[in-house]
Amino acid sequence: xxxxxxxxxxxxxxxxxxxxxxxxxxxxxxxxxxxxxxxxxxxxxxxxxxxxxxxxxxxxxxxxxxxxxxxxxxxxxxxxxxxxxxxxxxxxxxxxxxxxxxxxxxxxxxxxxxxxxxxxxxxxxxxxxxxxxxxxxxxxxxxxxxxxxxxxxxxxxxxxxxxxxxxxxxxxxxxxxxxxxxxxxxxxxxxxxxxxxxxxxxxxxxxxxxxxxxxxxxxxxxxxxxxxxxxxxxxxxxxxxxxxxxxxxxxxxxxxxxxxxxxxxxxxxxxxxxxxxxxxxxxxxxxxxxxxxxxxxxxx
Amino acid sequence: xxxxxxxxxxxxxxxxxxxxxxxxxxxxxxxxxxxxxxxxxxxxxxxxxxxxxxxxxxxxxxxxxxxxxxxxxxxxxxxxxxxxxxxxxxxxxxxxxxxxxxxxxxxxxxxxxxxxxxxxxxxxxxxxxxxxxxxxxxxxx
Numbered sequence: 462x463x464x465x466x467x468x469x470x471x472x473x474x475x476x477x478x479x480x481x482x483x484x485x486x487x488x489x490x491x492x493x494x495x496x497x498x499x500x501x502x503x504x505x506x507x508x509x510x511x512x513x514x515x516x517x518x519x520x521x522x523x524x525x526x527x528x529x530x531x532x533x534x535x536x537x538x539x540x541x542x543x544x545x546x547x548x549x550x551x552x553x554x555x556x557x558x559x560x561x562x563x564x565x566x567x568x569x570x571x572x573x574x575x576x577x578x579x580x581x582x583x584x585x586x587x588x589x590x591x592x593x594x595x596x597x598x599x600x601x602x603x604x605x606x607x608x609x610x611x612x613x614x615x616x617x618x619x620x621x622x623x624x625x626x627x628x629x630x631x632x633x634x635x636x637x638x639x640x641x642x643x644x645x646x647x648x649x650x651x652x653x654x655x656x657x658x659x660x661x662x663x664x665x666x667x668x669x670x671x672x673x674x675x676x677x678x679x680x681x682x683x684x685x686x687x688x689x690x691x692x693x694x695x696x697x698x699x700x701x702x703x704x705x706x707x708x709x710x711x712x713x714x715x716x717x718x719x720x721x722x723x724x725x726x727x728x729x730x731x732x733x734x735x736x737x738x739x740x741x742x743x744x745x746x747x748x749x750x751x752x753x754x755x756x757x758x759x760x761x
Numbered sequence: 762x763x764x765x766x767x768x769x770x771x772x773x774x775x776x777x778x779x780x781x782x783x784x785x786x787x788x789x790x791x792x793x794x795x796x797x798x799x800x801x802x803x804x805x806x807x808x809x810x811x812x813x814x815x816x817x818x819x820x821x822x823x824x825x826x827x828x829x830x831x832x833x834x835x836x837x838x839x840x841x842x843x844x845x846x847x848x849x850x851x852x853x854x855x856x857x858x859x860x861x862x863x864x865x866x867x868x869x870x871x872x873x874x875x876x877x878x879x880x881x882x883x884x885x886x887x888x889x890x891x892x893x894x895x896x897x898x899x900x901x902x
Contacts, residue, residue, distance in 0.1 A: 541802075545801070545845075546796065546800055546801055546844075546845050546848040546849050547800060547813065547844055547845070547848060548800070549800070550800070550802060550803070550804045550805075550806055553779070553782065553802035554779070557775040557776070557778055557779050558775065560774065560775045560778065561771070561774070561775035564767075564770050564771040564774050564775065565771040565772075568767065568768065568771055570768075571771075573772075574768065574771035574772050575771075577772040577773075578771065578772055578773070578774075578775050578776060581772075581773070581775075581776035582775060582776050582779055585776055585779050585780055585783070586779070586804055587804075589783045589787075589803060589804040589805075590804040590805075590806060590808075592787075593798055593803065593804065593805040593806070593808040593809075594808045597787065597791050597798070597805070597808070598798055598805065598808040598809045600808075600809060600810055600882075601807075601808045601809070603884070604884060605810060605882055605883075605884045606807060606808060606809050606810050606882075607807065608882075608884045609810045609882045609884070609889075610807060612887075638889070639814075639815070639880075639889065642817075642880070642889060642891060643815075643817045645817070645819045645820070645830050646830060649891075650890060650891055651888050651889065651890040651891065652888070652889050653886070653887055653888050653889075654887045654888075654889060655887070656887050661884050661885075664884070671807075
């Protein structure tokens with residue numbers, strides 16, 4: 462009877478059988494410990510959030526305590542106020558999620574309330590993301606903004622070299638030129654960057670794919686019930702999460718999406734919930750493994 | 762006993778707040794064209810070239826017979842205002858910074874000028890150009 466002694470099987474059973482509320486609250490607390498961009502730089506708020514996270518993880522069932530989540534919401538809300546114009550969007554999403562946890566825990570049917578909240582938070586997040594990319598910001602669909610990111614964002618340098626024909630010397634030049642443009646002592650109105658011919662075509666294709674996936678996610682998540690387009694939501698969300706892990710933009714955003722994904726899962730879908738947890742782990746590993754950088758070393 | 766209101770608040774409270782926040786963001790970023798779409802809770806993310814790193818605040822002071830770039834004081838309280846002014850150049854942020862600059866000058870000055878710039882990118886020519894977002898001129902007493 463190897464099944465009961467197999468550690469992987471035990472891990473799978475332990476995670477898939479875990480109460481969904483325990484699972485998502487613990488994952489949320491773990492994120493507060495792992496990610497710097499969701500807790501901010503102010504030591505008072507960062508310290509308070511991390512202490513709360515430690516307490517919640519080490520002293521169950523404190524992870525389900527409304528008082529703890531009220532405090533987390535207050536500190537995340539304070540961070541949002543303090544960094545209103547500078548914090549990344551997934552920090553906003555996490556703040557709303559903490560509020561949802563506070564409002565739901567303590568209700569008789571907390572799981573259902575959390576599932577509805579998570580589904581709507583994700584759905585509206587992708588709806589607004591699609592709205593910006595498709596309608597409000599004309600420079601996305603023609604590839605301009607992704608092209609610019611691939612030419613100037615050092616986090617995307619390996620992707621730009623591997624897939625876009627960029628060279629490392631182009632990035633050095635581009636960053637120097639942008640620094641010149643921003644230097645108050647230099648009276649420069651415009652600079653010219655260096656890039657490859659194939660980069661714009663790559664950026665246009667990638668832009669269309671991103672909008673298609675985000676629009677599909679918005680539709681499937683906001684679709685009422687679990688049938689029709691809603692059947693695709695978990696597969697799409699997991700694929701989106703894995704892709705975020707491959708492009709090293711940080712652990713925070715992908716992790717938040719996976720937590721909300723696990724929360725909106727129907728209670729009987731244990732395997733799907735496990736996949737969300739596994740994707741959280743994969744995002745962490747892929748982010749620190751820097752897959753594009755490894756591929757560059759192998760192929761270039 | 763749980764009220765219906767508690768249940769509704771638990772299910773829809775946080776998503777409603779997200780929608781309100783994102784609509785406010787659209788107003789400030791798209792209608793008023795002040796805030797960069799990439800920050801502020803509107804989920805505009807990578808949709809734009811106008812990112813935090815591409816926003817700059819330039820200051821200059823002028824007095825009897827001179828005009829020169831101004832050094833923005835590195836005091837902690839102004840550093841946050843400067844970051845905020847770069848991203849959403851509201852008049853009272855700019856006036857605070859102008860007052861801080863005027864206060865820090867060793868020679869008498871007549872005027873402080875602040876300009877917030879963002880970047881525009883042409884993907885065909887690969888040119889990045891500075892574009893003015895907002896300008897403030899303050900005459901010192």
